Amino acid sequence: MHATNDWCQWGDEGTVCVSAGEAKNIPPYPGPNKMRDCYCTVNLDQEEVFRTKTLEKSLCPFYGEDFYCEIPRSFRHLSFYIFDRDVFRRDSSIGKVAVKKEDLQKYHGKDHWFPLQPVCADSEVQGKVHLELRLSEVITDSGGVCHKLATRVLECQDLPIVNNQCDPYAAVSLLGPSRSEAKKTKVKRKNNNPQFDEVFFFEVTKPLSYTKRQFDVEEDDVDKLALKVDLWNASNLKFGDEFLGEVRVPLKVLGQSGVHDAWYFLQPRDNGNKSVKADELGSLRLNIVYTEDHVFPTEHYNPLRDLLLQSAHLEPVSASAAHILGEVCREKQEAAVPLVRLFLHYGKIVPFLSAIAHAEISRTQDPNTIFRGNSLTSKCIDETMKLAGMHYLRVTLKPIIDEICTDHKPCEIDPVKLKESENLDTNRVSLNGFRCPPVPIIFKHISCFANFKESYMAAFYDYFNEQKYADAVKNFLDLISSSARWDQKSIETPIMLKEGFMIKRAQGRNRFGLKNFKKRWFRLTNHEFTYHKTKGEGALCSIPIENILAVERLEEESFKMKNMFQVIQPERALYIQANNCVEARDWIDILTKVSQCNRKRLSTYHPSAFLNGHWLCCKLSADTAPGCTPCTGGLPANIQLDVDGDRETERIYSLYSTYMAKLVKMQEACGSKSVYDGPEQEEYSTFVIDDPQETYKTLRLVISAVQTLEQQHMQYKRDKFRKTKYGSQEHPIGDQSFQCYIRQQSESSTYSI
Numbered sequence: 001m002h003a004t005n006d007w008c009q010w011g012d013e014g015t016v017c018v019s020a021g022e023a024k025n026i027p028p029y030p031g032p033n034k035m036r037d038c039y040c041t042v043n044l045d046q047e048e049v050f051r052t053k054t055l056e057k058s059l060c061p062f063y064g065e066d067f068y069c070e071i072p073r074s075f076r077h078l079s080f081y082i083f084d085r086d087v088f089r090r091d092s093s094i095g096k097v098a099v100k101k102e103d104l105q106k107y108h109g110k111d112h113w114f115p116l117q118p119v120c121a122d123s124e125v126q127g128k129v130h131l132e133l134r135l136s137e138v139i140t141d142s143g144g145v146c147h148k149l150a151t152r153v154l155e156c157q158d159l160p161i162v163n164n165q166c167d168p169y170a171a172v173s174l175l176g177p178s179r180s181e182a183k184k185t186k187v188k189r190k191n192n193n194p195q196f197d198e199v200f201f202f203e204v205t206k207p208l209s210y211t212k213r214q215f216d217v218e219e220d221d222v223d224k225l226a227l228k229v230d231l232w233n234a235s236n237l238k239f240g241d242e243f244l245g246e247v248r249v250p251l252k253v254l255g256q257s258g259v260h261d262a263w264y265f266l267q268p269r270d271n272g273n274k275s276v277k278a279d280e281l282g283s284l285r286l287n288i289v290y291t292e293d294h295v296f297p298t299e300h301y302n303p304l305r306d307l308l309l310q311s312a313h314l315e316p317v318s319a320s321a322a323h324i325l326g327e328v329c330r331e332k333q334e335a336a337v338p339l340v341r342l343f344l345h346y347g348k349i350v351p352f353l354s355a356i357a358h359a360e361i362s363r364t365q366d367p368n369t370i371f372r373g374n375s376l377t378s379k380c381i382d383e384t385m386k387l388a389g390m391h392y393l394r395v396t397l398k399p400i401i402d403e404i405c406t407d408h409k410p411c412e413i414d415p416v417k418l419k420e421s422e423n424l425d426t427n428r429v430s431l432n433g434f435r436c437p438p439v440p441i442i443f444k445h446i447s448c449f450a451n452f453k454e455s456y457m458a459a460f461y462d463y464f465n466e467q468k469y470a471d472a473v474k475n476f477l478d479l480i481s482s483s484a485r486w487d488q489k490s491i492e493t494p495i496m497l498k499e500g501f502m503i504k505r506a507q508g509r510n511r512f513g514l515k516n517f518k519k520r521w522f523r524l525t526n527h528e529f530t531y532h533k534t535k536g537e538g539a540l541c542s543i544p545i546e547n548i549l550a551v552e553r554l555e556e557e558s559f560k561m562k563n564m565f566q567v568i569q570p571e572r573a574l575y576i577q578a579n580n581c582v583e584a585r586d587w588i589d590i591l592t593k594v595s596q597c598n599r600k601r602l603s604t605y606h607p608s609a610f611l612n613g614h615w616l617c618c619k620l621s622a623d624t625a626p627g628c629t630p631c632t633g634g635l636p637a638n639i640q641l642d643v644d645g646d647r648e649t650e651r652i653y654s655l656y657s658t659y660m661a662k663l664v665k666m667q668e669a670c671g672s673k674s675v676y677d678g679p680e681q682e683e684y685s686t687f688v689i690d691d692p693q694e695t696y697k698t699l700r701l702v703i704s705a706v707q708t709l710e711q712q713h714m715q716y717k718r719d720k721f722r723k724t725k726y727g728s729q730e731h732p733i734g735d736q737s738f739q740c741y742i743r744q745q746s747e748s749s750t751y752s753i
Helices: 101-107 298-309 321-328 332-345 349-363 376-407 424-433 438-450 455-464 467-481 581-595 645-658 660-671 692-723 736-747
Strands: 014-024 038-044 047-051 062-070 077-084 092-100 111-115 128-139 145-157 168-175 182-184 195-203 226-233 242-250 259-265 283-292 496-505 517-525 528-532 539-544 550-553 564-568 573-577
Touching (some): 092 111, 128 226, 242 259, 298 332, 298 645, 321 645, 332 349, 660 692
Antiparallel strands (some): 038 077
């Protein structure tokens, strides 16, 4: 997938796809066993968003796991931690890989071995702080004049949550010759976006006579002084308070005005980035694909999008804009991903796939190779199956596979693969004994029908050769091939869709009950949404799917907690906090999908909570007041929910822009006489061109649309660069990706993509 330019790296949201391959040369455990039980986490700054399985008893664990997500917030580092699981104590960190956001392009789409670095509390920082400094003259009681620095600590944002808590305070001191003042703010409990708004005064110069109104620079030169602000997490543990980050502001930034107001990114301590020798802690193999796009309003994409959507109906399809994209991209997969998502969004995926499939069949000489090569058709079919079928297979087959793995019952019935200690008849009984829900059993039947050519499968033929199974297959095929909408509950047996621990606020069903927050095990099926005290116990509360009227985010200000969302029911809303931003988005998405067929879905909702007798968002006092904000869900129950058509068109534009040289060469191929008559020139032989004139016409329109969008991106960058202030809330001081862009602009007299 294409990654955009450096400007966008500090601008808009993006997506990340990580393949966590393997680790090697992990230092042995200091004991007789030496082996470790290791797992790897993926973190946005300090927030864990993914965890691999644990590989036991290995110093070179192979994970082979992929993680993909849309990144719902800004971040500074994409980090990877290797942990050693400990049954009796807290899991210990072995090492980490932290890649700065602006450096992600260096490793884009390539396998790379990263040396593990030590995990040090002094370097584990995230968040930003808003400071205001003011230097002023003060006349003392004795008539002398001194200069004092007023330091106002206004607020912090995005501080890390350490051990499920964040109770921050700031310590402010003035650094310089013989300076040792240190003053602290109040502790803000359970708040990682604290509002301090406290002012501290520091004497910068000694009192002088009133007539001598100047700095006493003999002992303390102002330019040598600096203000230091440390953020700490107040802790009752014996290990003391935990460091969250620091900022050092040289007083020379005050300039002639004597005033400075800016946001700063928190930084690690000076000794917080100690490096180690290569491979001392081992290394981790990763493949990182990071993309970030700026998406314009939809009308900007009309010319290019119209060209793409006409692809299914253009004759021949090889002359279409979509097929041309597959021809110029280095990897067909690059083109297939955004094309499939775009055609799915606009309901044109079936005619598009049909058109390119027929074209490939007509060109194929050997029928055994149809759809098996690295073609645009095969990649588009694969991507369509991932989007339309992967989740379905996961939620239907995963419980059965987990059961087989948990019970450790041997199910191998191929005599060649049978172990010495296993019995064929016993294994057949084990395989038959697993009870599948109705939908997965269809796949099992189809799989078995398909494998009766294997002699060892013959014993199962009589079992499946009953009319009820043939009818089940027919009914299932009728169901999934119908264009009409069907209810999730038409599947009688509940299918587990998602489960996991989250924190919920008591719903107040008991009038005198306390509305506190508790950790609960949540479980979503196609029938109901429940929560339990712990996994495996009975449900404490059950919400039928038809009672879910909306699922929306909850503004952070409601409870000073991040990653919260609300499940709105007829009489109340259930407030829930997910473990991280990615989990929150996943829960909102799947709850919205499973409930969007409900007839009584709301059109408006309250984005904030009802507290202290009123809604925090609109201030209305009636708890039954209609919502003040339009709901974001409520679309038809189909794949379109997951796709932003404009964003996919922007990504296709980025691919065209990247491979512009190939587009021009393909134009030359169309114009070359060798395409019309005689053998092709070798440099043009890689292109599939069935109709040179029609292909040339499409290429001309594509290049024109891409160039227009390119100019619009250039203008957007110019305008945004002029309006952006370094030190603002959006781009705090210490934003290295923005500094990198400024440096590029200063070295160039013209703007370019």
